[in-house]
Amino acid sequence: MVLCLTAVCLICAAILGGVYALTYNPIQAANQKALESSIKVVLPQGGELSDALEAQSEGVSYQYYTLTEGDEVTAYAVKSTTIGFGGPLTLMVGVLADGTVYNTSVLSHSETPGLGAKCTTDEKFTSQWKGFSPDKSLKVTKDGGDVDAITASTITSRAYTLAVSNAVALVKSLASNE
């Protein structure tokens, strides 16, 4: 009895180890591809992209990439995570050196399908980030800001806006240090 259970567990563990080893590289490649394509979406064309860099802002560490043209850093892509309605919401936010949002892209989320999950597809919501001026207020209209929330998904919209706002704040502090 003990022998049988042990044998089954050992065989299963061996199979899992094998599959893990086989799929490790494809999984890494898929994640890398998702990351790269999201960076491409949120940054302007041209220039040279840096490797992943780390920076601290208000006690939270962020991963970011810089885009350099000549000697000047023209834009940043910041990986920014906040808590949405259903769990962590991770965005890639492209910010130009002057604090203008170039574009945003969702890396991962666990929002309600058909409601909060629309933050990846709702044209009205996603397109407003393109060229979001630093003069405008990064808050949803319900809270007195300039971001139009997704219908019936205020919490997701707030989380999304906060993620963008954190990224912009980080870029501003990075840009002023240089």
Next chain:
Amino acid sequence: MSKLSLITKGFIKENPTFVLVLGMCPTLATTSSAMNGLEMGLATLFVLVLSNMVISLISPLVPDKVHIPVYIVVIATFVTVLQFVMQAYTPSVYQTLGLFIPLIVVNCIVLGRAEAFANKNGVLDSALDGIGIGLGFTASLTVIGIVREILGSGSIFGWKFISGDGILAFVMAPGAFLALGYLMVLFNKLAKK
């Protein structure tokens, strides 16, 4: 039982969702759109067929006292394999369903078929039983998904036919119960005839 009826019984006579009422957790949680329902059904089908086959092979060797733990380990292995494979080759599907894939382990359909069918039948019959029940499950989830997507988002398989929003409640949990309940009534009425 003929080989063909092993496959077809999952659709009507032993439909896992509407007749056996098994696996309600993924049914309610993943059917917010037709595509999600379909993908969840296919993932369960994959695990069901493989676990049925392996369990029918090893069940004569497994002592009675530990058969449930052994079955669960086998099922969990296939689910984890599926999870790795989806993560590697279909990352977009994994994005939407990732949370629910591990729950296939405790889906009572899979263990239920192992207990009720696979451990007393041959490999081929068990595989066919897995295909039949799995397809029945997939069909039911897709139908619930279609109904909820039409009412909740005004679209079918992501193709929108009305502008604006649908009835939001159908996208959320209450709509899942409503759609499931009414479809069950309809199904049983039609099946009785």
